[in-house]
Every structure is written in C-alpha cells, then in structure tokens.
Amino acid sequence: MADNNxxxxxxxxxxxxxADGGLVLRAFDAAATSAGLATEGPERDSARRYxxxxxxxxxxxxxxxxxxxxxxxxxxxxxxxxAYAALLDEVDIAPIPGAAEAISTLxxxxxxxxxxxxxxxxxxxxxxxxxxxTDIADLVLAPQDAGRGRPYPDMVLTALLRLGxxxxxxxxxxxxxxxxxxxxxxxxxxxxAGTRTGAHDxxxxxxxxxxxxxxxxxxxxxxxxxxxx
Numbered sequence: 001m002a003d004n005n006x007x008x009x010x011x012x013x014x015x016x017x018x019a020d021g022g023l024v025l026r027a028f029d030a031a032a033t034s035a036g037l038a039t040e041g042p043e044r045d046s047a048r049r050y051x052x053x054x055x056x057x058x059x060x061x062x063x064x065x066x067x068x069x070x071x072x073x074x075x076x077x078x079x080x081x082x083a084y085a086a087l088l089d090e091v092d093i094a095p096i097p098g099a100a101e102a103i104s105t106l107x108x109x110x111x112x113x114x115x116x117x118x119x120x121x122x123x124x125x126x127x128x129x130x131x132x133x134t135d136i137a138d139l140v141l142a143p144q145d146a147g148r149g150r151p152y153p154d155m156v157l158t159a160l161l162r163l164g165x166x167x168x169x170x171x172x173x174x175x176x177x178x179x180x181x182x183x184x185x186x187x188x189x190x191x192x193a194g195t196r197t198g199a200h201d202x203x204x205x206x207x208x209x210x211x212x213x214x215x216x217x218x219x220x221x222x223x224x225x226x227x228x229x
Contacts, residue, residue: 010155156184
C-alpha cells in the first residue's frame with residue numbers, strides 16, 4: 001500500500017452530507033431582522049448575496065463583516081442559532097441521499113472521516129442529534145474547535161492532528177462552497193473536491209480551484225477508494 005494513500009476524508013455538513021432545505025438562509029433572515037436590517041430593499045438583498053457568497057464560513061465571521069460591530073454581530077449570531085434550532089424542530093432534516101452509506105463505506109475501508117461545519121458547536125450538535133448522527137464519524141469539528149473557520153485551513157489540519165494522519169497528501173476534502181475549496185487547498189490536501197449538491201455550482205467550484213467536482217458524496221467515496229488502489 002502506498003504511503004500517500006488517502007487515510008482521512010474531511011466532509012462538510014450542510015449542502016455536502018446534509019440536505020437542510022435552505023434552513024441557513026431562513027435562519028439568516030430571522031437573524032438579520034433581529035439585528036435591525038431592513039426586511040426588504042437593497043441592504044437586505046446585498047446581505048443575502050453576501051451570505052450565499054460566503055456559505056461555509058463561520059457564521060460569526062459573516063455577521064461581523066455584515067454588521068461591522070461586535071456586539072451586534074454576537075447578538076445576530078445568537079439569533080441565527082436560535083432560529084436554526086427552531087427550524088430543525090419544524091422541518092424533517094435529512095442526509096444527502098447515500099451520505100450515511102458513503103461515510104460507512106469509507107470507514108470500513110480504513111479511511112477516517114471528519115465532519116466539519118461553519119456552524120457553532122451548539123448548532124452542529126443539534127443538527128447531528130436531529131439526524132441521529134452522533135456516532136457517524138471519527139470526529140466532528142466546528143470553527144471554535146480549531147481556531148478559525150473556513151476559508152482558513154484550521155479545521156482540516158486539526159482533523160489531521162487529532163486523528164493521527166501522517167501527512168496532508170493523505171487527506172481528501174469535500175464541500176459544496178468555494179470556502180470549502182479554499183480551506184482544503186490552504187491545508188495542502190491532495191484531493192479538494194466540490195459537490196454539486198449544495199450552495200455553489202460547478203463553475204464556481206472549479207474557479208475556486210477544486211481538483212474534482214462530483215455529483216455527490218457517493219461519487220466522492222468512489223473517487224477516494226479508486227485513488228487508494
């Protein structure tokens with residue numbers, strides 16, 4: 001077996017392994033209203049575009065950029081978390097089709113799996129509980145677990161260190177946003193793939209530097225297992 005076989009897969013959650021049905025934008029709208037942004041008009045439209053553009057990044061960082069004030073950003077972030085949690089109680093959250101099986105296949109093949117997210121640890125844990133995924137991966141990470149969120153490489157590198165992976169060229173990253181791609185590339189992962197199941201389209205993922213673009217996490221799993229042989 002080659003020394004640089006993929007031994008760690010770092011998978012994003014919402015849009016990559018989890019179909020959240022647009023809950024992020026719905027929760028953002030609630031948070032933006034609580035922060036005093038106009039409910040309609042250019043300011044709200046611009047803020048929504050920014051949220052879509054920065055999907056995958058730490059939510060508190062997004063609110064800091066939008067609001068320019070730490071107190072308002074922290075309040076908006078708390079409102080976002082509360083809104084998202086309430087929506088989880090109203091909506092049947094579901095995995096991307098085949099995601100649970102793909103994760104199981106990777107782990108059975110000896111590939112460790114880390115789930116990562118731009119949500120806070122509290123929101124991440126609520127999401128995992130709603131899915132029944134509390135034990136599905138070897139590790140789950142939020143930005144606060146690693147230092148910085150995407151587009152920085154911290155979560156990928158934290159997964160590598162905590163799971164005892166020997167080198168970055170044994171790491172594969174999958175996400176649905178340009179921030180996911182930037183994070184994987186900054187970490188030096190050998191495979192940094194985009195998936196077409198989430199926020200950003202193939203053109204945008206390739207423009208961000210994705211080494212591969214796949215239809216879903218299922219195809220990503222096939223890519224990794226083929227690479228290992």
